[in-house]
Structure formats: C-alpha cells, structure tokens
Amino acid sequence: MILFKIRGNFLLTNLVFILLLSSNLLFSQKKLTLEELLTLTKSSSLEYQIIQRNYLKEKLEYDIYTKSYLPRVELKSSLPTYNRSINQITQPNGDNIFIEQTQANSTLSLSVFQKLPFSGGTLLVNSSLNRLDLLSSKKVSYSSNWINFFLSQPLNGYNSFKWSRKINKEKFIRNNIKNYKRFEDLNISAVKLFFSVLINQKKMELTQKNIDLTKEYMEIVKKKDSLGRIVTSDFYKVKLSLNELIRKYEVDINNYKNSMLGLRNLIDFKSKDSIILQEPNFLELPDIDRGKLEQKLMENTVNYSMDLEILESEKELDKAKKERGVQIDLELAYGLNSNSNNFNDLYNIPSRREYANIGLTIPIVNWNENNKKYQVQKLNNQNLLDSYQRKKKSLSVEVNNIISEIASLFKQVEYLQENISLIKLNINSTYERLKYGRQTWYEFRRELFEEEKILVNYLSTIQQIWLIRYQLRKNSLHDFFVKKDLFFK
Template sequence: MMKFRKIIMFILIVNTLNLYCQNTVDIDFFLNNIGNSYSYKINANDYKIKKIQNGLFRKSLLPKVTLTSSIPYQRAISDVTQPDGTIKFIERNYLNPNIGLNTTQFLPFTGGTISLSNSINYSRDFNNNYSNFSSNWVNLSYQQSINGYNDYKWEKKINTLTKKKDSIEYYQNVIRLKYDIAKSYIDAETSQLKSHLLQENMNKVKFMLNEINEKYKHGRAIKTDVEQTELTLEQLKGYLEANKIEHQNSLNQLKRTANIEIQDSILLEGIGEIEFTINKDELIKIMEENGYNIEWKIKELEAEANLDRIKKEGSMSLNLQLGLGLNSSANEISQLFNTPRQTQFVTLGVKVPILDWGASKDKTNIAFVEKENLKYKIEEERNRKIQAIEELINYYWTLKSQIQSLKQQIILSNKLTDNYKELLLLGRKTVSEYKNQIYENINLSIECEKLKNNLYLLKLKIDELNLKH
C-alpha cells in the first residue's frame, strides 16, 4: 500500500516537472506580436490608403500645371472648278504643330478659378510654300460663381473630420483584432485547463481504485465498487481524449488568428482575474468623442451640403468671367514676339429658372426632411449606445459577483471532494456519489475560469470605447 502511494507521488512529481519544462507563454506574447496577423496588416494598409486619399483634398487646392503638344498633319484632295468650267483635283498638305502650357488655381474661399495659358502654334502649307507662326504670350482669366455652390466650404470641414474618424477606426480595428486573438487564446487555454483537471482527477481515481481493490481483497468492499470505479476511470479517459482533440483545434485556431507558429506542446498561462472599474458618465463622454459624434457630424455636414447645393441649383445664379491676353502672329519666328495684340473681356452670366414644375422645391423639401430625420437618428443611436454601455456595466457587476460566488463554491467543493474520498474508503459514500462530486468540482473550476476570461474580454470591449490600444 505504501509502495503504491510512493509510485503515485512520483508520477505527479514527474508530470509537474514536465509542465514546467514545456514552453510556456502568456496572452501578452500573442498581443505584443499582433503585427504578424494578416488582419492587422490589412487594417494598416487600409489606413494608409485612407491617409493618402485624405491628402488628395489638400493637393487638389494646389496649382495644376499641364503641358500639351500635338503635331497634326493633314492631306486633302479637293475638286476646284477652273475658269474654263473644267474641274481639277488639287492636293493640299498641311502641318500644324503646337505646344501649350496651362496653369489653373482653384480659390477655395470664393470657389473661383484662375487660369493662365501660354502657347505657340506653327502652320505650314507645303503646296503654296506658306508658313505662319502665332503665339499666345499670356492669357489670364478668372471665373467665379457669385452665388453658386462652393464645394470647398463643405469638403474642408468633412475632410478634417474624416481624417480623425479614419484614425479612430484604425485603432478600434486594432483593439477588435486583439479581442479576436484573446478569444482564441482563451478557448485554447480553457481546453488546456480542462485536460489538466481531467488528468488530475484520473490520478485521484486511480489511487481510489487501488485502495478499493485492496479492500475488496480483504472482503471490506464489494465487486460493484471496483467495477464502478473502473468505469469512472474509463469515462474520464474518454473525456480526456475528446478534450485533446478540442484543444488541438483551438490551438490551430489561435495559430491562424495570430499568424504565429507555436508547438502543440506549448503551455498557455491562465489570464487570472483582472481589476478595473467603469465610470458610466466618463465612458459616455469618451464614446461621443471617439467616433460616435464624429461619424454623425460628418453625416450632418453632408446633409447640410446637400441642402445648400439643391437650393442654389434651383435658384437664380450669377457667373462672372473676366480676363486679358497678349497675342501675336508672324510669318517668321524672329518677328513673332514683336508688338503683341491685347485683348480683354468681361462676361456676366445669369441663369434664371422659369418653369421646372416644382421639381426644385420638391428636392429642397426632401433635403429638409432628410436633415430632420438625421437628427432623430442621431438621438436614437445615442440612446442605443448609452443602453449598450449600461448593459456592459451590468454585465461587469454580474461577472464580479459570479466569480466571487464560484470561488467560495470551489473552496467548499474541494473540501467536499476530500471528504467524499475519506467517506468512500469508510464505506459511507458510494463510488457514484464520489464520481458526481469529481465532475461537479471540474465543472466549477472550468466555469470560474470562463468567468475570469469573460471579464478580460469585457475589458477589451471597454478599451475599444475608450480607444486604449
């Protein structure tokens, strides 16, 4: 009897040493290497694209310079009536190369456009041996809608908020990815814990089976007790084998999510119970600052811009164009830049809608209703967000109370399991009762671990609202 106990103790010590000899990692190892994940790389590239797109708006306000050139050649055969009434076919060959430089500048505060153009043209008639040069020294013009829709007024505001919104979404996606990795880690660690508990209780049942066999040999136990203990041991072995498959699947899922190669024999450390507090008012304030208000402010600006555009498109509009130019032409290029010809122009255009059968008014009414409806949606969304925060807080306190309750239950269950073992050896408890107590003990430990892990995942959800990454 004493010899068998020594063997069991030796096995437990060896198993413990094997555990510590295994490669051990914690959840921070995976979260700190989040950059290996393909989802993280995709998110980073998407954010890079959005930053470039936001920068395009600023570049659209800079001058645009375009160089154009063409060398058109034309050959034509036309019929020409001669003085004597006969028709003669004459071939004509023309060459008209040109080169031009155009510069445009958008004026964001007025919505107008300044244009500056320069060009040189050459015309050659090969049949008549005639050449001509012409030059547009400078042609400066300004075009302005006096009371029209100005894109810049709205796009600047929207673009500024969009940049902040894109940054917030990037960090929120990083936190969501951390949540996915943490969830995969927790699933793998929970199945690992279950295997450990099953193995631990198998060793206890093996010990009990040896004790009952000894009692059976001396007539102090019946054969049924031995058979029930053997059946319990076989059941635990079956659960352990099934859980090993589940653990392998959860490890594979963790590898795929984190994109990190890990050994199947790796030992995952438990997360443990974390401590944090939730302030409802502060959480609502941060939630409104981080994404909620920005997203709806963008929608409000878009609605106002749409209303402004529809109003101005359906009303009388005034457009102003003015400019000046210096031009010259000559048969020889050496004489092209002598005295230029001057031109100036001023154009005032008016567009007055007379009859559109009320279409403009209907479009304006639609825009008004959409803007009003947007306000209702904002309030509705805000209430939904606040309700979600309240549910998170309630869930937090539920988890905390359940964890404390389960801790006490586990302490009592461990004591009860030891008592059942002693009572079973004394014949005061049956093998079936001892088996049920073992399963109850395992289930309580697993459930407590799940609650602690859920508390950790809840913290990541709170971090997403707080934008803590």
C-alpha cells in the same frame, strides 16, 4: 483470477491510450501569456499588416486630395505633326479651289489650373506657342497666346469645393478611427481565442487528474473486492466512470487541438512546439470616471457614427436650397494673342481677346420639384439630428450599465475564487470518506464534475472582463483599466 486479469488488461490499455493522446502535448512546450499573445498579433498577424496597409492607403489618398487644391501646372509639347491632304481654299473673289498641302504643326503650351474653394470657382491661366510649316511651299508661320485668363464662378449657387473639403477631412478622421477599431477587434479575437484554448487546456488537465484519482480508487476497490468487503458491482461502477472520463479526455484533447489551431493561425505560429497557456494576471477593478467615459464614448462612438452622415445631409440640404431658385454663373476671359510669319516679330504687337458672360438658370415650369426636393432633404436632415440627440441622451444609461457590469463581473470572480477553494477542499474530504466507505462513488463523481463547472465559470468570467476591457477600448479609444488614451500607429 480471470476477473482481475481482465481488469489489469483494461487499465493497461487505457493508460497506454492516454499517454499516446497526450504525448504530443508534453514534448517541447512553449509557455504563452495573454499579454505576449496580444503583442504577437502586432508582429506576426496578417490581419494587423492588412490594417497597417489600409491606414497607409487612407493617408496617401487624403494627401492626394488635399494637394488637389494647390495649383496644377502642366507643360505640354507636341513634336511636329505631319499632315498631307487636299484642302478646300476660298479665294478672295469667293471661288473655292482645292489645293494639295503638306504641313507640319508644332505646339508648346504652359497651363496653370487653380480651384477657388472659398468661392467655388476655378481659374485657368495658360500660354502657348504654335509653329506651322507649309512644306509644299516652304513657308513658316507662328501664332502665340501670350497669356489667357479664364474664370468660372457661381455667384449664388452651390459651392461643391467647400463641402468636399469638410467631408473628405471627416472621412479621413473617420477612416483612421475605423482602422484603429479594427485593431481592437483583432485584440478581441485574440482574447477569445486565448481563453478558448485556456479553458480546453484546464478541462484536459482536470480530466487527467480525475482519471488518476479514479484509477487510484480502483486499486482500493480491487483490494476490498479480494477481501470480500464490497460487491463486484461497485467495481463496475468505478470502471464505467473511468471509461466515461477517458472518453471525455479524448473530447477535451480534440477541442484543445482545434482551438489551438485557431490561435496558431492568428499569430502565424509555424513552430511545431506545443503552446501551453498561462492563466492571465488578475485585473484590478478600475475606478472609472463616469463623466470621462461618457465624453469618450460621445467623441468616438456617437460622433463617429453620426458626424459624416450629418455632414453629407447638410451638404445635400445646401445643394437643394441653392438649386430651388435662380442660379447665376459668371464667366470671364482675357487674353493676348499674336501671329506672324517671322518669329522675331511675333511678340511685337498683341491683339486682345476679351470675354464676359453671366449665365442665368431660371426654373419656370418644373411643378415645384426643386422646392419639394429641398423639403425632403430638410426632413431627412432633421431625422438625423433627432437620432443624434437620442443617442446622446441614451449615453448616460449605457455608461451606468457598463460600470455596473464591470463591478458585477469582479464580484462574481471573488465568489468563484472562493468556490474553487471550497470545492477542492470538499473533493479531498469526500475522497477520504469514500475510501472508508462513508461516501458513495456517485456522490464523489458529482463533486468531480462540479469542480470543472466552477472552473469553467471562473475562466469565462475572467474572459468577460478582458473582453469588456477591449470592447471599451474600441468604443472609447481609451483604456480605463490603465487610464491611457490610445493612438493608432
């Protein structure tokens, strides 16, 4: 009698403990599918908002850059600048005298600046009007630059504007792709978190089921023990297994809570409702066109990783090539100027200002440094091109590996689905034999743990399929499971 009281108290204590551990999971539950989670990452994920803002920032920065090639017009004006000082004045006979002067100077100017990307030059056009008030003598004088043209043009040198336009355009395209790939990384994180929670949830459910089975069998063992049909040690074996399962259930709940916390943080889910995940819909084996997959990976992975580096290298190669010889720069200026003490006479007769200069930079003794720099850059450029070709050649192997891996994962799912059905049938059969003494408890216990192992392998394989789908979306910017191109918005 004492033995059965101890057993009864033991079962009651464990039952209460299990109910307390799981009560928070049974209250106010919210079901969530993987598709819903992926949608929530767009609407409530802080990471997604950061990606969106980065995309907008890159767009604005590129717009600023493209507008820099349009004419820049500036109007500048200064209010009368007051100046009182003692100045040295040279007389007509050559003598210098010092005179105290009080002046007010006003200026108004209009400037137009234009880059010439096709030639690498710059053009400046400006016009200005100045007024000088000699307050001490109450005199006024005016000066005017009617119009001034200034052209600076390299004749055979490096055109930085041409390369800057190419590189900044490529950077903009690359940054757009980079932002989209970051979004796919977010999807990949969501898939990993979803399956982490789902696997822990399934483990918890399976452990609970095994606890119920063990408790049910303990009642059978008690009856047999009371009739003297089994030895007492058999009861302790079952009790030890129950203790182990209860401890495992604690671990499963703890793992579930930790993984759920990561999921809630991803989607910023503040509700205290419990989230119960639903097993995702089974994806169908995609019919992937090898040629299209290779093309998409070429455009969005190989070219994405190499195009900008190759452009930068070609820019440096062109610069080194142009700088190793004689460099010729042309400067031209033309203007119409005038001055008068009367504003009405200011624009009567202008004086011309003309300027022309051809500048030569000739390397005489630099120990062949410029040519060596060119050779270094040429070797570097060739290495990049060879690396590009090597990546292109390895694509076909990578495509075969991807298609083979996807096919293998789907076959593994079919195999595991069949094993899940078989292990459930086997557990039912083994349990029936156990009740009639034709099976040992440890043999039955081994089947219980084998069921969890197969279930975890099954869900892990499903996870791999979803992960390879989104990894492929990231690398190709195309969803081959639904045959759809992807665009970042």
